[in-house]
Amino acid sequence: MKHELSIQAETERMPAEPGAKWAEYRATGQAQLTCSCGYDSGKVPKAGAAQLASNHLGFDVTQSSNWRK
Numbered sequence: 001m002k003h004e005l006s007i008q009a010e011t012e013r014m015p016a017e018p019g020a021k022w023a024e025y026r027a028t029g030q031a032q033l034t035c036s037c038g039y040d041s042g043k044v045p046k047a048g049a050a051q052l053a054s055n056h057l058g059f060d061v062t063q064s065s066n067w068r069k
């Protein structure tokens with residue numbers, strides 16, 4: 001099984017100013033890991049996402065140039 005892991009940083013919509021023409025989003029500090037094999041970490045603290053990814057893939061993702069924070 002090939003693992004194609006992706007990380008999605010969670011954002012939340014900020015309350016808009018009255019009359020604002022766009023919405024603002026900010027990162028919540030939570031992230032979710034999903035993989036092509038069906039793995040889904042659910043919401044986890046973003047700081048722990050690299051460790052979870054490493055555990056899943058079996059190598060240290062922070063040592064890989066493919067890893068993006």
Ligand SMILES: [Zn+2]
Nearest residue numbers: 003035037039
């Ligand atoms: Zn996987």
